[in-house]
Amino acid sequence: MDHEQLRAALDASTKALVEGTAKHPKLAHLDRVYLPSREAVKQIVKRLRQLCFPGYFGERGLTTEQLLDRTHLLVSETADLLYEQVRYCLRYHEHIAKGETGAQCVDCDDRAREIIATFFTRVSDVRDLLASDVGASFEGDPAAQNPDETIFSYPGLFAVTVQRLAHEFYKLEVPLLPRMMTESAHASTGIDIHPGAQLGPSLFIDHGTGVVIGETSVIGSDVKIYQGVTLGALAPAYGQLLRGTKRHPTIEDEVTIYAGATILGGETVVGKGSTIGGNVFLTSSVPPYNIVTTEPPRLKFRDRRRRTRGQDTVLDFQI
């Protein structure tokens, strides 16, 4: 095939693709309001993190004298970015709900300013919670050299920080943005906490890759969660029927959940002070102060000598 033929083939494919667009209207976002920008959301998250932990991220060598000016600048930059994105999110929502008319949403700008003003009044409270998380992360991890290190390089603390901020936008009922924020943390940490989840103080998520905490989860204070833990929903036959109901577990204070445990269901409650062993699969409640483990694993001696003869490699597949 020469260049000319390739070009002709591509032209034909282009035509087919354009014509096929009508076939799947849901796959195309045409003639519609702007979607928020994922890159802008990433920038917002970056700046909010700088705001929560002054001097740890962003420009170096922050001094007490500079703090007011730098904070002022940071708040104003972040608010500008947020203003643009929150408006897109509100307009998008109106558009979905009301069609064309929604796109001309008259009070969206006003509501966006309201939301942003309210959000910033809450950052101090978020910082109180983050201070408790930093303490818990340091206390809980013998490998941590000092609290600075947890702020500076622990993915668990980053994911919790982003979720606590996104949760404020969730409570303010901003569409799209909260989930985009937590997805940006998910992409870099492997920790997926829905912005709707209610997280108590002093939460420590160690390592964290594969952690999933669903929208209606409720977590008490001083909870430790290790990598690969799921607080999930039982999959219903008709998922959409469940929208809005409590589908995810409640974890009471001072619970530890080891790596890979899966806890499902909206009525599942893990009682105060309990410990859930690694890889446990749990769909019912646990009373306070209990330890839940899997059945002890089975041990089987394996005649290694047969293998080394290289005869029946099939044996090696048996586990």
Place this chain on the structure above:
Amino acid sequence: MDHEQLRAALDASTKALVEGTAKHPKLAHLDRVYLPSREAVKQIVKRLRQLCFPGYFGERGLTTEQLLDRTHLLVSETADLLYEQVRYCLRYHEHIAKGETGAQCVDCDDRAREIIATFFTRVSDVRDLLASDVGASFEGDPAAQNPDETIFSYPGLFAVTVQRLAHEFYKLEVPLLPRMMTESAHASTGIDIHPGAQLGPSLFIDHGTGVVIGETSVIGSDVKIYQGVTLGALAPAYGQLLRGTKRHPTIEDEVTIYAGATILGGETVVGKGSTIGGNVFLTSSVPPYNIVTTEPPRLKFRDRRRRTRGQDTVLDFQI
């Protein structure tokens, strides 16, 4: 140690490293054909995603009138990028297979054009499959507000999109490229689907971090897979012997696999309509319409008061 001494030490180390190169010829790629570029592959993936979901990614505000021109431009840009990379991949393969002569591969350019032309004729079919996936993702997730959101921010749908596209290059026997495409999705989503896997329509992978779907897996329609699920091979004593055999499970239609389940082996079949519970470890087949769970976990009361006395902290390690 002063700067002068450091420089001398570094010079000595440089010499040692260069001399050591001969010791491990496999660690060096010297005097050989170009490898494909991972950055270019990332760009290709980005553009193909724009092509599959017009208006959701890339430039904003796409209108119906612009669609043909923009699609034309996008196809031609992507084809140019692909042309360069596919040629590298083909030349690389010839070089490995035939040595020096292979590097001068005379028909590689021609074959690259052929492959690209064929690939683009198949994008419409991929889009049909993606439309079914978008439906399944929205239906399956009560936290989804509307189908747009799944396209715009669900990592599971992104990973499936990339795999479906990479699978076309896999069928066209392009070396390296398909795996590079799925690895780029793996890096950003934690979802690792081999380009060789055969995925049926209406696949929903929720959250997804830690999902691994091996090369010879076969998945039916309307399957739901949660985070941390492995469809893997049993590790043989001599892995390379197994190349090309069916090593990964078959999952029939309408199966749900909960978080953290591990299903291994090429002869393992999960029958239609069955449900695999979280954290199940499965190496044999399951008949249709069955539910497979782990043994129920063990519950043990833990005398919390002994702990609060702070006497025997060893107790706290017992699970």
Place this chain on the structure above:
Amino acid sequence: MDHEQLRAALDASTKALVEGTAKHPKLAHLDRVYLPSREAVKQIVKRLRQLCFPGYFGERGLTTEQLLDRTHLLVSETADLLYEQVRYCLRYHEHIAKGETGAQCVDCDDRAREIIATFFTRVSDVRDLLASDVGASFEGDPAAQNPDETIFSYPGLFAVTVQRLAHEFYKLEVPLLPRMMTESAHASTGIDIHPGAQLGPSLFIDHGTGVVIGETSVIGSDVKIYQGVTLGALAPAYGQLLRGTKRHPTIEDEVTIYAGATILGGETVVGKGSTIGGNVFLTSSVPPYNIVTTEPPRLKFRDRRRRTRGQDTVLDFQI
């Protein structure tokens, strides 16, 4: 709310945030020494990878003739970047340990040069280990087309490479840097290996998302580890008490650990040649040449017809 009102609200929030800084001194890094740069650490990792695998990464078309010059340049660039970061790390540590005086650390520059010179003398040894890892990755994975591919696109090999390099800085007692290096690999691969872990030769981590290998783990030679495997510590009541003790398992030679297994505790030893099944939760030792599996899962027939009648959807939550 108009623009003027928003600005006033933001000013008030800024003031509150600045005043609140005193409340949580640990959340702020003010008037203190510079922290190392995560971006610079990423650049260092990138260059060290190029150094370990000449011609695979970075500029294309490396030839034998260019090797000395390019290596020389690469070593010198990397050493410059390291010099700046290692000094920040050492000063930071002095500052934490000794306060203001520490920040003016007089011998930090000298020690940084010493550390860097020593580090580069060890890169050859790291390369020997990496050569064994490349062999093991190719041998162990039937989906690998050739060893090049494992170097070029396997996340497991990348994570092990970064850990082996970071481990050298760990042994040289550089603060912060080693963990920052492994965290940068964790972010892109989902594989979290503490720089303190002792890894034997010919280690193969396949897929790898969710793997966690703790600080005091000891791993023998020819070990295979699949995605989602944890070598962790049992969480103590008072985490910080455990600092410096052996808290993570020992894995002897020729052990295979399947996906999702969780192995905890400093006294847990998995004996030579043993196999740990997927999703096993293990807190005690296993003798050599044994196979450890979970209890076989339970199978239950599920009357699908009741579901299709759509009557009791509750049934579908029972697993």
